[in-house]
Amino acid sequence: MSAYKIIFTGPVGAGKTTAIESISDEPPVRTDESASDMAKDRKPATTVAMDYGVLHLDDGERIHLYGTPGQERFDFMWDILTIGGIGLVLLLDNTRPDPFKDMRFFLESFEKFIGSTKVVIGVTRMDLSQSPGIEDYHLQLNKLGSSLNPPIFEVDARVRTDISLLVQSLLFSLDPGLKEA
């Protein structure tokens, strides 16, 4: 079984589940696990949610699509999830109070993984909030002194062609030698 995966990350509500659903060949699975120490009154309940989808390739191989839990307290899972990852799709919600802060946080959290692969950024909900614009995200990366110059696209997570284009840009960033099918 293929161990290859594409990781979707971003803050809560950015559209990770929806984006995976848009391109997955199977309805995405949402996995929930509760803390096992529920019996102990001292430990509060904890729920972990992770999204999973799959792409079926023509030779029967499967590419796993993983959505990371958006809550920061589950960031210990992110390293585990990225093992075998081809690249990172970072979705940012443009209606959040500080999307630049979100971008900085996730790029730093996945810095090692991005360094060995690539990242692309999809900005969602720009129909509800036009500011900041896509150019502003690029300027912000420049200001941070980041050496990254990734594709940053406005996307609607519900629209397959948007997410498909974003993932394609990830693959071509990894290897421009790929042919267009």
Added chain:
Amino acid sequence: MVVDDTEALKLSVHGMDDRSINTFYLFLQELCQNEGVLVSDQSAQVSVIDLDAMHGGDIVAQQKKVYPHRPIIALSLATPKEQDLIHVRKPIQASEMLAAFTKVRQVLSRNLNLESENKSDGDSDIDSPIVVQRNIKSLSQVHKAAHTTAMQLDEQAYSSFVGGVRDIDPSDPEQVELAHYDSQKYLQAYVQSAMKLAVSKNRILRLHCGWKPITIFPHAREVWVDSDDKQLRAFCVVPIKSVSAIDVGGTCKASKIRVTSVDLSQESGSHDPSRFQSMDALLWKLALWTSNGRIPAGVRLDQPVFLRHWPNLSRLVVIPHALRIASVMVGQPKTLLEIANALQIPQQYVFSFFSAAWALGLAGPVKRQSDGLVHAATAIPAHKEQGGLLQRIISRLRIK
């Protein structure tokens, strides 16, 4: 002067989390009959602030500082101390919100009257400069029109959409000359200038160029033109000064090219929302059509070029090999011919992409310090092991 009460008020919201914003958006749409629409802070006529939010008072102070004349609607459980806020008590009722909107319109009308009394016109290059309101039915309608997903063209579709030229022999000066075009002679340049002017003046402007006028809304970074792509393309490939009485589906006559200010309140009818598009999307298309596989005059074929960053391709016409070209071009500077050779693709796609990116201000030639800096690019081989897998993923994603 009165604010047209048939137009939706433009609201910016503050102190709300995203769920509240969504709820408020639905509230405006369903219960307030779209009397108010949500826009960015910069474009808003009125600020709506949840006073009960943490730092609600600070948000009010900040808004007053940045926009001293803008009315503020304050949402809160208790009556605010400040007298100059338009208060809507929570839980919010539609009738009270609509009453607040009426008060806002009165304030805005007063402000407009004061402005017109004090205003002096120093602009000699624009007729009748008046700040106007945009006539839209609802934000969702407009943005459905403006924010359409990219059209991804295969090679056949590109040929129908743009046209096409053969590869040139760079050692043949005649062919090299034919591979260039002067954008200043075409609609593209006039649209570019008018857009720059609209943005710098922060006014809605209309470009009259002997064909259908193009209205530019700089606040929303959108344009409106009563034309489909076929008609637009037909017009933009003709050198503009040759336009006399070409019938491209609309009334057209030779006329001086000019830019005028727009007062929508003086115009009959509203703008068909489906004819709005983003400024970038229009300019990108104009550049693709005008270029027709050529490059702008002044860019040498032996000069390396840069791409500042990836264009927002999800909202632009995606020509064949655009993703590959962008991926190579954002890296080390290379000449356009080197990129075409390295990717083993027809030159016209690289030239078209570069011309469109150049029109958006994203690309240009670099000055190289010595001729030794740039080495002939060899073909970029796909990494065999992962390349096979990535290739198959691409193929899967491209199945519609």
